[in-house]
Amino acid sequence: MKYLVIDDSKLARLSLIKSLKAHIDNAEIFQAVNGEEAVTIVKNEKPNIAFLDLTMPIMDGYTALPLMLDSNPKLKVIVVSADVQEQAKKRVINLGAQLHVQKPINTDKMQDILEII
Amino acid sequence: MQDLSLTEDEQDVLQELMNIAYGNATAVVADMLEAFATLSIPQIKIMKTADLISEFQEKKEISYFFSSQAFSGEFNGETAFFIDEESANNLSTHLELESPEDLDDAILELTNVLTSSLTTKLAQEMETQITFSPPSITKLALNQIQEVDTFKHYSQVIVIETQLDFQEQKINGEIYILTKDGSIQWLKKQLNAILEALI
Numbered sequence: 449m450k451y452l453v454i455d456d457s458k459l460a461r462l463s464l465i466k467s468l469k470a471h472i473d474n475a476e477i478f479q480a481v482n483g484e485e486a487v488t489i490v491k492n493e494k495p496n497i498a499f500l501d502l503t504m505p506i507m508d509g510y511t512a513l514p515l516m517l518d519s520n521p522k523l524k525v526i527v528v529s530a531d532v533q534e535q536a537k538k539r540v541i542n543l544g545a546q547l548h549v550q551k552p553i554n555t556d557k558m559q560d561i562l563e564i565i
Numbered sequence: 566m567q568d569l570s571l572t573e574d575e576q577d578v579l580q581e582l583m584n585i586a587y588g589n590a591t592a593v594v595a596d597m598l599e600a601f602a603t604l605s606i607p608q609i610k611i612m613k614t615a616d617l618i619s620e621f622q623e624k625k626e627i628s629y630f631f632s633s634q635a636f637s638g639e640f641n642g643e644t645a646f647f648i649d650e651e652s653a654n655n656l657s658t659h660l661e662l663e664s665p666e667d668l669d670d671a672i673l674e675l676t677n678v679l680t681s682s683l684t685t686k687l688a689q690e691m692e693t694q695i696t697f698s699p700p701s702i703t704k705l706a707l708n709q710i711q712e713v714d715t716f717k718h719y720s721q722v723i724v725i726e727t728q729l730d731f732q733e734q735k736i737n738g739e740i741y742i743l744t745k746d747g748s749i750q751w752l753k754k755q756l757n758a759i760l761e762a763l764i
Contacts, residue, residue: 456606457581458574462763503584503604530588535601551585552690 450476452495454486454512455528456504460551464499464528467558483512490516490523497565499553500545502529502536513543524565528553569721569749570611571756578756582690583607583725587740590682591729597678598659600731607727611749614719617741621710630669632676632702633715636684638695639751642723642744643715644680648672652736659734669702676700679729680740687742691755719743723752 451468455461461479468475478493480486484507486498498516502509509527516523527540527548537548546565549557571579584607591602628650635643648656656675657668677700688695703713710716722743729738744752 457577457584459578459581459760459763462760466763503606505606530585531604532588532592533595533601535595551588552581 449497450478450493450495452478452480452486452489452493452498454480454483454498454504454509455501456481457501460501460528464553464558467553467555470555471558471562483507483509483515486512487515487519491519494520495523497524497526499526499528501551502527502531502540510539510543513540513545517544526561526565569746569753571609571753574760575753575756576609578760579723579725579752580607580609582687582756582759583609583727585690586683586686587727589686590679593682594675594679594729595731597675598656598731598734598736600659600734600736603730603732605728605730607725609726610724611721612724614716614722614743617722617724618710618716628704628706630672630702630704631710631713632672632700634676634680634700635698636695637698638688639693640688640691640695640744640748640755642719642742642748644676644684645715645741645743646676646680646729646738647741648675648729648736648738652738655735659736673700673702676702683740684742691752691759693755715743719745721746721749723749 453461453464465477478489478495480489482504500509513525525545527545528551530551532550540548587607588604591604595602629647630653631647633643633645653668660671662668662671681697684695725742727740
């Protein structure tokens with residue numbers, strides 16, 4: 449399986465990758481620091497699952513999400529965000545995300561995510 | 566005065582913790598106002614208080630409501646919230662307030678909810694505890710900012726500047742977290758410990 453972790457924060461990416469590796473051996477993990485990079489990686493590397501932050505410079509998660517799904521409709525996108533407003537959750541689900549999960553991700557939360565998807 | 570500037574990694578960690586804390590605080594305020602806010606990326610820097618005051622004075626044409634709330638603990642200081650007069654009036658309209666006293670009360674409650682949610686979550690992420698004093702409010706033009714007592718207590722400040730932005734209601738504000746040198750040193754130690762645990 450190929451995974452893509454998209455977040456402008458190094459801390460957030462490291463934390464999420466550590467949680468992911470705790471559950472999955474030999475995961476092939478790509479990283480992007482904004483939505484624009486993510487769209488390119490989705491097109492070129494065809495990841496299966498993407499963890500997407502919303503508030504990022506250059507291109508935010510709301511803009512990137514439909515572009516990523518246009519490029520690969522089978523991609524499963526989990527939005528990982530500090531924005532826990534109900535409207536934000538509804539908006540990303542309407543845009544095609546599988547889940548909206550509150551930051552930060554730890555190993556327990558990652559286990560729940562992987563079971564759901 | 567010690568140089569307490571943040572390294573790139575420390576800045577990244579603090580920015581992410583602040584993002585989490587601010588997202589949490591915004592959701593609480595959005596519920597309170599029954600509105601939806603756009604989140605912005607927090608801008609973080611450590612600067613001399615005198616330089617911060619100079620920045621404020623560049624905005625001197627605008628009249629602001631300034632409210633602040635002190636917090637204490639291992640990490641201690643004061644949060645400052647600025648809301649311009651136009652936003653304050655829009656808040657008044659949105660909440661159907663009837664008097665200037667009601668508006669002061671609403672801004673104080675907004676400050677209390679916003680800054681206590683923000684700093685509580687930030688402290689939780691840094692595995693420490695803080696307590697709060699009641700918030701206070703002043704209406705001033707920013708060229709009078711040097712007269713505000715809050716700023717006289719701090720030589721250097723961590724400026725965590727972010728926007729509270731309710732676009733539909735045209736309400737926006739700016740939040741600052743002011744801390745003293747001892748807290749900045751404690752904060753740097755915590756940020757490095759958090760990062761080292763991941764590497």
